[in-house]
Amino acid sequence: MYPFxxxxxxxxxxxxxxxxxxxxxxxxxxxxxxxxxxxxADAVGVAAYTTVGGVVxxxxxxxxxxxxxxxxxxxxxxxxxxxxxxxxxxxxxxxxLLWQGRQAPSPHGNEPHGKLGGLAMLDLAAPAVAVxxxxxxxxxxxxxxxxxxxxxxxxxxxxxPNGLVPTTERAHPTxxxxxxxxxxxxxxxxxxxxxxxxxxxxxxxxxYLVLSGVARFLVEFIRINPxxxxxMSNAQVASLGSIxxxxxxxxxxxxxxATTEARAAEVMPIEATSRH
Numbered sequence: 001m002y003p004f005x006x007x008x009x010x011x012x013x014x015x016x017x018x019x020x021x022x023x024x025x026x027x028x029x030x031x032x033x034x035x036x037x038x039x040x041a042d043a044v045g046v047a048a049y050t051t052v053g054g055v056v057x058x059x060x061x062x063x064x065x066x067x068x069x070x071x072x073x074x075x076x077x078x079x080x081x082x083x084x085x086x087x088x089x090x091x092x093x094x095x096x097l098l099w100q101g102r103q104a105p106s107p108h109g110n111e112p113h114g115k116l117g118g119l120a121m122l123d124l125a126a127p128a129v130a131v132x133x134x135x136x137x138x139x140x141x142x143x144x145x146x147x148x149x150x151x152x153x154x155x156x157x158x159x160x161p162n163g164l165v166p167t168t169e170r171a172h173p174t175x176x177x178x179x180x181x182x183x184x185x186x187x188x189x190x191x192x193x194x195x196x197x198x199x200x201x202x203x204x205x206x207x208y209l210v211l212s213g214v215a216r217f218l219v220e221f222i223r224i225n226p227x228x229x230x231x232m233s234n235a236q237v238a239s240l241g242s243i244x245x246x247x248x249x250x251x252x253x254x255x256x257x258a259t260t261e262a263r264a265a266e267v268m269p270i271e272a273t274s275r276h
Contacts, residue, residue: 003143003164018139023051026132029186033124037196039116041104050096050125057092058085087238093129097121119253123196123204127189130208134182141175149174149222172222181215200253209246213239 004011027047034043101121140147144163149172151157157170185208192204217239225233 003145003162013143015139015143015145018142019051019055019136022132022134022136022139023047025135026051026128029131029190030125030128033127033190033193037124037193038107039104039124040107041100041116046097046100046104046121046125047128049100050093053096054089054093058089060088060092085235087235087242090129090242094122097125117201119201119205120196123199123201124193126204126208127186127193130182130186130189130212133212134179134186137175137178137182141173146224147175148172148224149219150224152222171224174219174223177219178215181219182212185211185215200256202249202253202256206246206248206250206253209242209249211246213242213246217243 002014004013005017027043030047031043033039034041098118098121101116101118104116104121106116106120137147139145144160144165146163146165148158148160148163148167151169152172153170154172156173156176158173159168159170160166161168188211189204189208192199192207196204217236220233220236220239223233223235225235228234229237
């Protein structure tokens, strides 16, 4: 494991490098999604704002998990290069994407005020977010930051003697599991994205929230995170929230689409009558 790369008197955290790589991969996928759907928006800018917001959110979520430590050692906790929680980054990242969707131009000018819309931006970004999450998990693996799983005798078990949270026992390499699942989710969402414009706005985002929530909930059973609520880890409780939010969003998206189509059907006969 290589938690840090030392160059002279400087040290670079490998987790930070992988976070940068995750942002680059997500940016490329978002750019390709913009390109195939005729979206004239700056993918680099969208990815940059979302990455910064996500890092801040991930840090805040982590430090607020232990408010007592934050009160006693605020500077050390806030400026520690370790300690980030995915769900905090997801929440802030969603907020940033919603805001940017209200700024980006619509490809066909058929959205209110000629803007793409927050939910449409979330749908376009969903595959990129899945890829970014998976690649980011490589940083957890290389730095050995404690995101590995419980001990195992399986042939692909790994030990992390030089990690930030060292262990000499062979454990489940859960970051690799999460990378593989994240890529599968990204492939599914990318394929669903071929129907962008015909699917209800928010449908793809809802699917992402459900799929990623289920994946994280299941992998937590073999991770070493402490059980806090009803025998579940903090991440599992957040995963359940993600699943519920995704289901509600999909139901809302379908209902909203049905209502819009019904109104359009009512308007068409009126317009036809007025022409005669």
